[in-house]
Amino acid sequence: MAAKKRSxxxxxxxxxxxxxxxxxxxxxxxxxxxxTFRTKREADVWLAERQAxxxxxxxxxxxxxxxxxxxxxxxxxxxxxxxxxTADLYRSLLRNHLAPTFECVALGDITPAMVRxxxxxxxxxxxxxxxxxKSYALLRAVLMTAVEDRLIRRxxxxxxRASVAPTPxxxxxxxxxxxxxxxxxxxxxxxxxxxxAFTGLRWGELIGLSRRDxxxxxxxxxxxxxxxxxxxxxxxxxxxxxxxGKRTVAIPAVIAKDLATHLTVYAESGPDGRVFxxxxxxTPRRNHFNKVWRKxxxxxxxxxxxxxxxxxxxxxxxxxxxxxxxxxxxxMGHSTARAALIYQHAxxxxxxxxxxxxxxxxxxxxxxxxxxxxxxxxx
Numbered sequence: 001m002a003a004k005k006r007s008x009x010x011x012x013x014x015x016x017x018x019x020x021x022x023x024x025x026x027x028x029x030x031x032x033x034x035x036t037f038r039t040k041r042e043a044d045v046w047l048a049e050r051q052a053x054x055x056x057x058x059x060x061x062x063x064x065x066x067x068x069x070x071x072x073x074x075x076x077x078x079x080x081x082x083x084x085x086t087a088d089l090y091r092s093l094l095r096n097h098l099a100p101t102f103e104c105v106a107l108g109d110i111t112p113a114m115v116r117x118x119x120x121x122x123x124x125x126x127x128x129x130x131x132x133x134k135s136y137a138l139l140r141a142v143l144m145t146a147v148e149d150r151l152i153r154r155x156x157x158x159x160x161r162a163s164v165a166p167t168p169x170x171x172x173x174x175x176x177x178x179x180x181x182x183x184x185x186x187x188x189x190x191x192x193x194x195x196x197a198f199t200g201l202r203w204g205e206l207i208g209l210s211r212r213d214x215x216x217x218x219x220x221x222x223x224x225x226x227x228x229x230x231x232x233x234x235x236x237x238x239x240x241x242x243x244x245g246k247r248t249v250a251i252p253a254v255i256a257k258d259l260a261t262h263l264t265v266y267a268e269s270g271p272d273g274r275v276f277x278x279x280x281x282x283t284p285r286r287n288h289f290n291k292v293w294r295k296x297x298x299x300x301x302x303x304x305x306x307x308x309x310x311x312x313x314x315x316x317x318x319x320x321x322x323x324x325x326x327x328x329x330x331x332m333g334h335s336t337a338r339a340a341l342i343y344q345h346a347x348x349x350x351x352x353x354x355x356x357x358x359x360x361x362x363x364x365x366x367x368x369x370x371x372x373x374x375x376x377x378x379x
Contacts, residue, residue, distance in 0.1 A: 009047040011040055019043040023050050026059060034062070064151045065108025070099055072107060072151075073142045084236055085228040090138055092231050097122060097135035107146050112156045115139070119162060130165040137163035170306070173197065173313045177302055182258075185296035189289070191262035192276050193310065194255045200314030200332055201249065203307065204228055207283060208237065209275040211267060216260055219251050223333065229286055240333065247333050 009023035018036040021043040025031045031050075037043040053059040077090045101118045102110065115136075122132045140157035147155050173181070178197040182190045196206060201223065208225035215221070224246055228236045240246050251259065268274045268281070278284050293307050318331055 008051045011043045011047070013040070021047050023047055025061060026054065027061070031062060058153065060150045060153050062108065064149075066106045067151060068103070069105050069107055069110065069142070070094075070103035072146065073098065073102075073138075076142050076145055083238070085230065085238075088230040088232070089134075093131070093135045093138050097127065097131060098139055102139070107143070107152050110143065110152075110156050112158050115156050116159060119159060133163055133165040170309050170312055171304060172316050173302070173305055173310060175317075177300070177305070178310065178313060180300040181296050181302065181305075184299040186292055188262075188266045188279065189276075189292060191255070191258050191266075194258055195251075196307065196310040197313045198252045198255055198317065199249050200311045200318065202226070202311060202333075203286060205240070205333075207274075207276055210271070211263065211269075211273045211275060212271040214259065214263065214275065216251070216256055216263075219253060219256065220248050221251055223247050223249060227283065235283065235285075247330055249331060 009021060011019055011021050013019055014036065016036075018038060019040050019042070020036050021033040022030050033043070033046055037046065050059070073094055074091075077087055077094070080087070080090075082090075101114075101121075105114075119132060119136060122135070123129065136157065136159070140155060140163060143152065143155045143157055146152050178193065182193040185193055192206060195201060196203075199221070204226040205223050207227045208223075209221065210225075213222045213224065223240065226238055226240050228238060230236065263275070266277070268277055274283060276284060278288070290307070297303065297305055315328070315332055319328060323331070
């Protein structure tokens, strides 16, 4: 009796005694198995799996997965339609953290074990945990697109929470520390410190302010621009990245006089004049200002405080007034409630501590005066 003709693929026995399997892909091209098989049954099982993939629409072209990660990731960034500053960040992460390991590796050759080993190696090499988390998130996003493009079947990035950047709690300057810093820093930056601390504006938003954005009579300022610095040193003047970033913020009256003095003495003239400029009339750069900032911190005896921490001070003070989540979101320029809830939680924790302190005072008073009527002796 003649042997039953195979309905899908072909299997042949090699001179070595092992078996080779081949099958036609969707493009009609014969695709050999990447390895030979010990038995004919193993080859048949492998062919059955490929046939099931083709029927279910899960088949991927094994040759397509030979694309190198580096070139695919570069194209991915270019075609993403993201802002110049975000693309600059992605290229920096790709260049400094991903390319040294994955640049020439084919997409189909990246395995979960390789990803785990890369992550551990970066952390062991002293790379910042936040940078590694962001790099992992980028790697996962690029490979997810490769899955969608049907270049690979599954995303090899499977480390739980590896893309969650750690956010250690940053210090918050007290009001007195803010004024100590404002007094210690170069006079032309006094208003910058006060405005950062008591309005919660970001560095790029502060540097982007012009005279027409300030209305001291109404006690408000408008945030409508942001200055971003790329790794190349190029600066981009752009609108805030979200609609929530465009906002009007109330200026605390306590710093109105300082702002008026600054506008008179240091700001550029004209309605479009920049509010904050350096001694040589240039827009301050973050790395240059950091030197001035560290010197002021040393002079004020304050350690471990970054300029961005002043934003935390402003947001914490705003939350302490009892502002609602929506009001905090508007003031902070956030489109989601996550950050606002963090500051509200901090305020609630402070309230709990105050309650405990009051309780301790009451208990101590009761110990000192055990009389039933509750009045101290002699009163």
